[in-house]
Amino acid sequence: MGRRLIQLYTGLVLYGVSIALFVRADLGLDPWDVFHQGVSYLLSMKIGQVVILTGVLVLLLWIPLRQRPGLGTISNVIVLGLVADATLAVVSPVTSMTIRITLLISAVVMNALATALYIGAGFGAGPRDGLMTGLHARTGWSVRAIRTCIELSVLLIGWLLGGSIGVGTVFYALAIGPLIQLCLPWFVRLPARPTPA
Template identity: 40%
Template structure:
């Protein structure tokens, strides 16, 4: 079967194009998280934790996302000696800012069919956003950097690191009162497929190196 042509030929992008693609991807990523959060059926493990923290501190979910990203970056850079790029810092700052800016713009649907439609739109958009931000090739996100650093230093499989980290984060978020729900399970089952589609749209299939991607696009 002939493979579909990528949406954008990444090797032809000038530097300004890389940054434009990165910014577009990060905006879409923040929007996707806000769509899922406002849908009210559950969110990703990291956002269960982020929202859980807001139950106890006078901060927004975007601020918690930025704070946790900076802490992870500090650990991976200073302890694991993992390199990072400008895209890493922009990832930390912009996704949280976009989530907060869109808090009152994105609807809070009340009917379950609409809630799930909005949630699934968020999952789909997250995959496209991942393809864009990874395709820019300007640095992994802080959570990706953590997994890559642990893999490089200790030799643990990336898939196991991802699972362990997200289980711990999810449990911590639940204990803090974060919004775990059926959507959290749906996210776990669907996000891999969504990201795979997004990567392929930008010509980043499994046979090609995925620049800036560890195990989770955030």
């Protein structure tokens, strides 16, 4: 249990840091953070505060879907936003394109690693992933179709509110799936195979 908790919170902290690195790279955000950034402009809030607020609101959507949050779900709502804002407070904006590209690549890799860590810990899905799996369970639609619809919706809303779309958005879309697939086996504990008689 202790190792899994360490894994969970390490993953969530790294995820929060990755959000901040995306913002400081200023080359385009992932779909949900385009939304978070757009709402932060609209409400004059810090992006991490919007991440927390959005997580709470998404959790309310779990109720009709009969999804049950776990420790990881609740921790996700709180930790990501706090860490993102704390990281943005200590990492200054940069102008060098080389550094911005480095931050972008680091953010995507860190995001994949963080996702594998907190999923692999097995303490429950994050609020946004739980919304996707809950809709899948209730509607029978494919996970891919639901995820695509949700992410395109938040991307469009975020962009209309002024969120940053760019090469980083495209890079994230292309790289995140393969990177998570690569990282996940490192952190998911599979049941031991029975020894042959």
